[in-house]
Amino acid sequence: MSALDQSTDHDGRGGDKLSLGVAARLSRYLQVLTQAKKMGKETISSQELSDYTHVNSTQIRRDLSGFGKFGKRGVGYKVDSLVSQIRKILRTSGQHNIALFGAGNLGRAIASSDIFADHGFRVVALFDTDEDKVGREVGPHVVRHARDLKQVVGEEDIVVAVLAVPNPAAQPLADELVDAGVKIIFNYSEALLHVPPEVTVHTSSPAVDLLYALYFYLT
Amino acid sequence: MSALDQSTDHDGRGGDKLSLGVAARLSRYLQVLTQAKKMGKETISSQELSDYTHVNSTQIRRDLSGFGKFGKRGVGYKVDSLVSQIRKILRTSGQHNIALFGAGNLGRAIASSDIFADHGFRVVALFDTDEDKVGREVGPHVVRHARDLKQVVGEEDIVVAVLAVPNPAAQPLADELVDAGVKIIFNYSEALLHVPPEVTVHTSSPAVDLLYALYFYLT
DNA sequence: TAGATTGTTAATCGATTAACAATC
DNA sequence: TAGATTGTTAATCGATTAACAATC
Numbered sequence: 001m002s003a004l005d006q007s008t009d010h011d012g013r014g015g016d017k018l019s020l021g022v023a024a025r026l027s028r029y030l031q032v033l034t035q036a037k038k039m040g041k042e043t044i045s046s047q048e049l050s051d052y053t054h055v056n057s058t059q060i061r062r063d064l065s066g067f068g069k070f071g072k073r074g075v076g077y078k079v080d081s082l083v084s085q086i087r088k089i090l091r092t093s094g095q096h097n098i099a100l101f102g103a104g105n106l107g108r109a110i111a112s113s114d115i116f117a118d119h120g121f122r123v124v125a126l127f128d129t130d131e132d133k134v135g136r137e138v139g140p141h142v143v144r145h146a147r148d149l150k151q152v153v154g155e156e157d158i159v160v161a162v163l164a165v166p167n168p169a170a171q172p173l174a175d176e177l178v179d180a181g182v183k184i185i186f187n188y189s190e191a192l193l194h195v196p197p198e199v200t201v202h203t204s205s206p207a208v209d210l211l212y213a214l215y216f217y218l219t
Numbered sequence: 220m221s222a223l224d225q226s227t228d229h230d231g232r233g234g235d236k237l238s239l240g241v242a243a244r245l246s247r248y249l250q251v252l253t254q255a256k257k258m259g260k261e262t263i264s265s266q267e268l269s270d271y272t273h274v275n276s277t278q279i280r281r282d283l284s285g286f287g288k289f290g291k292r293g294v295g296y297k298v299d300s301l302v303s304q305i306r307k308i309l310r311t312s313g314q315h316n317i318a319l320f321g322a323g324n325l326g327r328a329i330a331s332s333d334i335f336a337d338h339g340f341r342v343v344a345l346f347d348t349d350e351d352k353v354g355r356e357v358g359p360h361v362v363r364h365a366r367d368l369k370q371v372v373g374e375e376d377i378v379v380a381v382l383a384v385p386n387p388a389a390q391p392l393a394d395e396l397v398d399a400g401v402k403i404i405f406n407y408s409e410a411l412l413h414v415p416p417e418v419t420v421h422t423s424s425p426a427v428d429l430l431y432a433l434y435f436y437l438t
Numbered sequence: 439t440a441g442a443t444t445g446t447t448a449a450t451c452g453a454t455t456a457a458c459a460a461t462c
Numbered sequence: 463t464a465g466a467t468t469g470t471t472a473a474t475c476g477a478t479t480a481a482c483a484a485t486c
Contacts, residue, residue: 017438021477024431031427035411045443052411057443058479065445073444074486091437092430094265105328110425112324115409119426159436160429184432187427190334192254192271202432203239204425206329207338208250210379211311212243213403217378218310219236240453266465276467277455284469291470293462 018089020199025063026086030052033083034118045076087120096121097156099182101173102164103128103136106188110164112139124156125149129169144174153180162186174201237308244282245305247272252302253337264295306339315340316375318401320392321383322347322355322362325407329383331358344368345376348388365392371397381405393420 018026032052036044046064050057064070064077071077087093098116100107100123110116110199111126126141127149128134132143143175144152152158161182163170170191177185178199187203195201237245251271255263265283269276283289283296286308290296306312317335319326319342329335330345345360346368347353353364363371371377380401382389389410396404397418406412406422414420 010302018434019476021380023434027427027431027434030430031422031424032411035409038409039411042261047443055377056479058481059477061444062446062478069445071444073484074442075387076443090430090434092433096433098429102298105331109324109328116426116429118409119427119430137264160433162425171479183436184429186429190254190257190337192251192258200432200436202428203250204428205247205250205334206423207335207340209421209423210317210340210405211249211309211331211338212246213405213419214311214315214379215237215246215309215403216241217419238452266467275455277457278453280468281454281470288469291462292460292467293466295467 020080022063022066023086023090025053025055025059026090028055029060029063029084030083030090031120035080037079037083038118043076043078044079044082046071048076092120093121096160097124097158098122098160098162099125099127099149099153099156099158099214100162100164101127101146101149102166102169102188103130103133104164107164109136110162121160122159123162125152146176149176150180153177153182158182160184160186162188164188167191241282241285242309244272244274244278245309247274248279248282249302249305249309249338251297252305256298256302257337260298262295263301265290267295295358311339313339315379316343316377317341317379317381318344318346318368318372318375318377319381319383320346320365320368320387321385321407322349322352322357323383326383327357329381330360340379342381343377344371346371364394365395369399372396372401377401379403379405381407383407386410 010211029049032049033044047055047061049060068085070082070085093165098121100111103126107126111123116123123141126138126143127146128143129146133143136143159182161177163173163185165173167189170187170189171193174185174193174195183199185193185195185199185201193201248268251268252263258274265276265279268279271411276289286304289301290302307396317340319330322345326345327342333344342360345357345362346365347362348365352362355362378401382392384392386408389406390412393404393414397414402418404412404414404418404420406420412420
């Protein structure tokens with residue numbers, strides 16, 4: 001993880017790496033803005049963004065003004081152009097191909113939703129190891145056998161793999177993915193995955209998020 | 220959101236509110252520890268915890284030592300007792316009842332998994348509005364019609380609702396939940412939900428997490 | 439113009455980390 | 463004992479926020 005490296009220029013314009021906090025907040029703004037755009041909203045104020053993200057409005061303005069003057073005083077920010085700007089800052093303007101593993105309930109839910117598509121991610125392949133599932137259609141995908149993963153990862157330039165597989169299957173699969181050259185593993189199983197340092201694992205943990213929310217309710 | 224209120228005592232022993240950062244990190248430690256325990260691991264060092272959580276090992280020791288001397292020098296922390304200690308600190312030692320809405324792919328995936336159960340959350344009811352689904356069995360649950368939600372929420376002391384419903388259904392359902400007295404809404408739809416200030420909404424956003432991970436890969 | 443909201447400053451506060459003594 | 467790892471200090475650095483001038 002070189003994510004902790006911090007740039008010494010703090011005006012943010014230098015094309016240098018964002019700090020962890022800034023990158024995380026920009027991502028959240030993008031989430032809200034994307035949905036606001038879908039709902040036909042044309043402008044949004046830092047205060048409205050604050051209401052949805054729970055980030056202080058001054059900080060939102062500060063985060064954004066580091067990269068340019070995107071807002072209009074007295075009006076707010078144009079939703080549409082702010083989405084483009086943040087995508088540019090996060091360097092995620094393009095399309096990114098992802099491979100999805102596991103065609104169970106969770107895998108099918110992910111494959112049929114547009115949560116990833118809305119942010120420029122395209123599921124290009126859905127894999128399973130169950131021969132009964134291979135060949136079946138799930139949304140726009142035909143389930144492929146996981147033994148083909150290396151070929152597909154190479155051909156389709158896949159950097160991200162999403163794991164919706166049972167816990168015991170996760171580590172062996174992760175090993176194969178690392179071997180095939182995947183750099184980011186999004187893990188929906190609960191398994192603790194061992195990977196080389198150049199590979200990033202993000203383990204989704206709804207229950208942990210819930211514990212956190214509950215703490216502030218209970219106190 | 221009173222989550223930003225900060226206590227003025229910083230030793231953490233006073234039974235006062237944790238800061239946002241500390242509470243978030245403790246939750247993450249708990250996630251890893253819970254899984255490590257499942258895998259039969261008996262002790263764990265701050266360095267190992269750091270490898271899995273990407274939190275600096277000094278900070279982990281610092282976070283923990285604020286509440287007591289849980290570790291043994293030269294050995295590490297006992298996984299089992301550390302889990303109990305953190306649960307105590309986060310005040311989530313008990314059981315918490317949750318209601319799950321939506322018996323589609325995602326709802327069924329959540330209902331059949333033990334991600335919530337592992338952390339003391341018990342799904343006590345699964346709702347849908349589709350009459351075809353009502354009455355069907357999903358894991359240990361029988362799908363109930365959402366019109367019964369108010370009764371169930373009252374009877375079962377439900378504080379948390381998990382929404383695995385289509386976007387357009389989310390806001391009307393949130394309104395009903397607020398009316399019924401639910402305090403925490405865990406939103407798996409993409410809809411931006413409007414709720415009164417005493418209710419907390421957490422919107423899950425895998426694509427946003429992915430954007431964030433991708434940024435650090437791309438730079 | 440009057441009202442609203444941005445962009446920016448300056449001050450404060452908390453988070454982070456290297457280093458190391460303590461001790462298992 | 464020797465090695466390992468915790469608990470804690472002290473210094474630094476970045477995040478946060480109130481306040482307000484600028485301006486749409």
